[in-house]
Amino acid sequence: MGFNEWLRTAMNKSDLYARIAGGEDSFTEFKRDVSQRSDFASEMIAFANMEGGSILIGVDDDGGIVGVAEPQRVEEAVVNIARHNCVPPLNPTIEPIQDDEGNTVIVVEVPRRMHAPHENNSGQCYIRVGSTKRLCTPQERARLLQAASPMHIDEIPIDRTSQADLDLDAFGVYYQRIYEQPLDEADVPLTPMLENMRFLVTDFRGESRLSLAGLVLFGQRSQDLLTHAYISAVRWEGMEAGEMIIDRQDMTGRLPQQIEQAEAFVLRNTRLSTKIEGARQEDRREYPRAAVREAVVNAVMHRDYGLDGAQILLYIFDDRLEIRSPGTLPNSVTLDNIRTHYSKPRNDTIARVLLNLGYVNRLGSGVPRMIRLMREHSGREPDFELGSAQFLVRLWSG
Structure with a gap:
């Protein structure tokens, strides 16, 4: 369950235990107390600059509940830190919950930012990566600013x-x-x-x-002028990159040309089997052509063109096809909701043109359609993986 979905559920004692049992992750941080104001501010800032999250005060790093001695004082301290140590100020939701032993845990729910990225009083901007926070790179900060702007990066x-x-x-x-x-x-x-x-x-x-x-x-x-705005495709021998290269090509030119070249590369580097039943002949490709196109179109449509020096990678192995697109997931999409979530695209103008040219059936429908096609073809759904600056789609051979 993503953090936004979790927020919509009323917090109770059982939820608290479940949250602690899950450990620290992209949406959860444990804090014994709030004695380090600057550190606590940076934790809230990191959550706000990503997808939001919760800080459980009165919980040790190992998940042990120690509680807080003065809940009212802790709540006041959190409010002061949010107002005076975060720029612009944060407005978290604060809720005390008691465990079975009578220990009070303060749950601080930090919503995702609505406008410009947050920073501390020293001008430092943090983001949440997995179970830790870290300072933004200049490129990451620029993307946060861009995401806060009404102008899309493709404009x-x-x-x-x-x-x-x-x-x-x-x-x-x-x-x-x-x-x-x-x-x-x-x-x-x-x-x-x-x-x-x-x-x-x-x-x-x-x-x-x-x-x-x-x-x-x-x-x-x-x-x-945009040296990274292309697709680099490789057909590897075997199961891993680094083995012998069977075929390779860089897809350049305008985006429609890149899409067509990528599809042609996949067709010539994957198997086509023929099945004959009576007088009927049926050709079956290793990957559904429509699913491949959906994966390629989604990559060029949603990639982060602000990541300098990062091109789309299309890798074909003996058992799978992978497309690695620069950037994280756009807007409110997460790995939890990507299979059903429909959101405004990162590159609105590019998406509109690809829709008008017929490369997209309906904005937001690409991933669900890809999943359905692969399930019907091989019985196995695609894999989706998110790195720090890369989104991976993996189609399995069928």
Whole structure:
């Protein structure tokens, strides 16, 4: 159960015992007391900057309940720390719960931030990683700021670009598909049209630039300016990376071209079996073509383009296919709810274009469809794994 789901359940003694039995994790921290104000503030900040979490005061690191001697004083201390040691101030929910021995544990529930990332009075910004907190890197802090902004990262202006860097033929094909008329018959002039579509934006100097979405979707030289915006594919011999390479290819160009190249790479590096029953011949691929496309499209649509130097990795092994996408899960998606959760995409403009081009059936439906296709094909659902700056999708051979 994710933290947000847990918050919706009233806390009682049984819940407290279950929470302690689960140990410290991404959503839970044990504290014996609040004597170290700066440390306690950093714990709350770390939870707020990620998905939220709870701090159980009166519990040792090993899960032993020691309780607090003066619950009212502890609650007041937590409120003061949240107000005066966190910037902007936090507003946690505080609840005392007694165990069977009469010991009082103070449960501090820290909600996920709603706006800019939180920091301490020294300007330090923390995040929660597993069962520990750590300082943000400059790149992580930038992503937190971006996530707090109403502007999506795919709308940022790309330096050294202009409208002249747009591939008008590619954009014309897109326009024809959407509006069912040639681009040269459009009623709206090209420049304001591109601005309305968020493919052309203004930078802080007042210069007109291609947005990140405009560059990766319709740019003439995407990889010259965003060197990491491509897919690196390898067909390995055996079960692990590092063995002999059977085939490899870097998928470059515009995102639709990358998707098509990636799908072709998988088709030529995976098995096709033929089954004949009477006069009927049935071809069966090692992986459902539609599931592969869903995995690739989700990777290019949701990846974090702000992670410099990190490309999408597509690995094929003897028993599985893996796609590693830079970045964590977008918005409120977690590993707990990814199979059913529908959320606003990280790259809204890119997602909209891929939907209009037919690469996406319905925004938010990709993962559930991928799961269904793989279950029907091989009886085994995909694996989803989240690293510190990478999301992995694993499809098993069938």
